[in-house]
Amino acid sequence: MTRASSRRPGPPTRTERGIPEATVARLPVYLRALTALSDGGIATASSEDLATAAGVNSAKLRKDLSYLGSYGTRGVGYDVEYLRYQIAREIGVTQDWAVVIVGIGNLGHALANYSGFGTRGFRIVALLDADPNLVGERIGDMEVRDFAELEAIVEADRVSIGVITTPAGPAQEVCDRLVAAGVTSILNFAPVVLSVPDGVDIRKVDLSIELQILAYHEQRKSGEAALPQVPELPAMNGLTDLPSVGGGVGA
Amino acid sequence: MTRASSRRPGPPTRTERGIPEATVARLPVYLRALTALSDGGIATASSEDLATAAGVNSAKLRKDLSYLGSYGTRGVGYDVEYLRYQIAREIGVTQDWAVVIVGIGNLGHALANYSGFGTRGFRIVALLDADPNLVGERIGDMEVRDFAELEAIVEADRVSIGVITTPAGPAQEVCDRLVAAGVTSILNFAPVVLSVPDGVDIRKVDLSIELQILAYHEQRKSGEAALPQVPELPAMNGLTDLPSVGGGVGA
DNA sequence: AGGAGCTTGTGAACGTGAGAACAAAATCGG
DNA sequence: CCGATTTTGTTCTCACGTTCACAAGCTCCT
Numbered sequence: 177m178t179r180a181s182s183r184r185p186g187p188p189t190r191t192e193r194g195i196p197e198a199t200v201a202r203l204p205v206y207l208r209a210l211t212a213l214s215d216g217g218i219a220t221a222s223s224e225d226l227a228t229a230a231g232v233n234s235a236k237l238r239k240d241l242s243y244l245g246s247y248g249t250r251g252v253g254y255d256v257e258y259l260r261y262q263i264a265r266e267i268g269v270t271q272d273w274a275v276v277i278v279g280i281g282n283l284g285h286a287l288a289n290y291s292g293f294g295t296r297g298f299r300i301v302a303l304l305d306a307d308p309n310l311v312g313e314r315i316g317d318m319e320v321r322d323f324a325e326l327e328a329i330v331e332a333d334r335v336s337i338g339v340i341t342t343p344a345g346p347a348q349e350v351c352d353r354l355v356a357a358g359v360t361s362i363l364n365f366a367p368v369v370l371s372v373p374d375g376v377d378i379r380k381v382d383l384s385i386e387l388q389i390l391a392y393h394e395q396r397k398s399g400e401a402a403l404p405q406v407p408e409l410p411a412m413n414g415l416t417d418l419p420s421v422g423g424g425v426g427a
Numbered sequence: 428m429t430r431a432s433s434r435r436p437g438p439p440t441r442t443e444r445g446i447p448e449a450t451v452a453r454l455p456v457y458l459r460a461l462t463a464l465s466d467g468g469i470a471t472a473s474s475e476d477l478a479t480a481a482g483v484n485s486a487k488l489r490k491d492l493s494y495l496g497s498y499g500t501r502g503v504g505y506d507v508e509y510l511r512y513q514i515a516r517e518i519g520v521t522q523d524w525a526v527v528i529v530g531i532g533n534l535g536h537a538l539a540n541y542s543g544f545g546t547r548g549f550r551i552v553a554l555l556d557a558d559p560n561l562v563g564e565r566i567g568d569m570e571v572r573d574f575a576e577l578e579a580i581v582e583a584d585r586v587s588i589g590v591i592t593t594p595a596g597p598a599q600e601v602c603d604r605l606v607a608a609g610v611t612s613i614l615n616f617a618p619v620v621l622s623v624p625d626g627v628d629i630r631k632v633d634l635s636i637e638l639q640i641l642a643y644h645e646q647r648k649s650g651e652a653a654l655p656q657v658p659e660l661p662a663m664n665g666l667t668d669l670p671s672v673g674g675g676v677g678a
Numbered sequence: 679a680g681g682a683g684c685t686t687g688t689g690a691a692c693g694t695g696a697g698a699a700c701a702a703a704a705t706c707g708g
Numbered sequence: 709c710c711g712a713t714t715t716t717g718t719t720c721t722c723a724c725g726t727t728c729a730c731a732a733g734c735t736c737c738t
Binding site for chain 1: 711713714716717718
Binding site: 447448449450483486487490500501502503 | 713724725727728729732733734736738
């Protein structure tokens with residue numbers, strides 16, 4: 177992450193185009209809320225209205241928006257269409273991004289069928305799988321193509337975003353191929369930690385991790401003070417007689 | 428969020444069972460890394476090894492683990508099986524959690540087929556949908572049941588976790604029904620902000636938001652200094668003649 | 679038995695994010 | 709034209725999260 181080239185200890189130097197990551201993650205939420213308001217025929221909204229629609233605190237919302245510029249009007253609020261366009265432009269969804277999906281199993285299928293692909297701004301240009309039995313299958317108006325065609329497709333369609341929906345096993349190899357082909361942003365649904373070179377962004381969506389986080393809190397609710405205090409395994413103190421493996425993972 | 432009842436300004440009072448949220452979110456990752464090491468026949472691993480496998484900094488990993496207790500051995504490392512059990516217990520996946528999935532469209536289908544449901548610890552007890560055409564369909568070894576049966580199922584199977592895979596429209600209503608039926612943790616895949624009463628935990632997984640975050644960074648990479656500086660909409664300064672709608676969203 | 683060599687657990691420094699509070703700007707009514 | 713009212717943009721403070729750096733503790737070798 178090489179951002180903000182020259183940063184002297186002076187003032188934070190706003191407008192250095194340094195939008196905090198936490199804010200970036202919320203902009204899409206605001207965008208969706210604005211779209212909903214717009215569809216509902218609302219032309220103007222206050223930060224309070226927007227915050228409610230987006231499920232956040234209004235002070236936070238105002239601060240987030242202030243990173244983009246001064247797009248509101250004091251005493252009035254924000255023009256919904258105008259703000260929507262500004263956020264869309266800032267995120268980059270005013271242009272179209274070409275996307276490939278690799279791994280057409282259950283989840284890949286589901287994503288391929290995902291009509292509209294959420295908000296506009298993204299265009300699925302290819303569904304890829306290495307399994308010959310799948311290649312050629314039609315899904316919606318697309319056809320599953322051979323993973324071997326990846327490089328040609330990425331180059332031809334200027335693909336910069338790849339979605340990995342393979343099982344854990346082949347995910348890293350698929351990732352490497354995507355990166356080598358020129359993809360610089362990856363959305364990973366496979367339950368593994370992928371390693372990518374600098375300059376490539378990666379985000380992970382993991383169902384079972386989300387469930388486990390819920391389970392943790394759920395356990396707190398039901399048990400609370402009635403937790404079995406440290407029910408350690410029978411006799412694990414005898415760590416003494418371990419072959420000094422010294423780790424077999426990292427180098 | 429009523430956690431940590433009495434917190435005086437003294438020392439942080441560790442072992443008050445207050446594990447930071449950021450740490451909780453990483454525990455499942457460590458759990459998976461440990462399982463992988465265990466399957467690979469590794470019996471002991473250092474924080475460095477684990478950190479590499481989990482894709483984090485080793486200092487962070489050690490601090491995270493320290494919230495659970497002192498489960499390592501200085502000069503040696505961590506016993507993989509032992510640590511795995513301790514984390515599993517802390518998260519709560521040593522017991523089984525009953526889960527219902529509501530909305531059996533593309534995504535619901537995919538999740539229903541998701542073999543093993545990631546790590547063990549979760550058991551899908553019902554697939555629900557309100558569409559009569561879907562009710563009765565078999566998916567794997569389960570059958571889609573009518574959403575109307577929700578309350579009976581939740582009570583009979585002690586369901587505490589609900590997964591919403593409906594379209595945006597009905598999601599809030601489904602959510603309300605789940606909560607009313609007694610579900611206290613919800614994983615939401617629908618692209619809306621759900622509101623729930625206190626005491627109910629909710630997590631959101633949103634494909635298009637993830638893509639938009641990637642797009643933002645992608646735009647920075649390609650354009651960098653060559654961004655079209657504020658191409659404002661034609662003439663949006665004329666905000667003056669707006670009907671003072673005053674917001675039509677929150678109350 | 680004692681010292682050398684590792685690795686954990688944690689205190690402290692630093693950076694980022696959240697929220698309260700308020701000054702600045704814009705509208706509206708008289 | 710002026711004051712009251714509304715709502716933004718921003719400043720300040722506090723809490724949270726990350727990283728460094730090192731003492732404490734364990735093992736192994738001589």
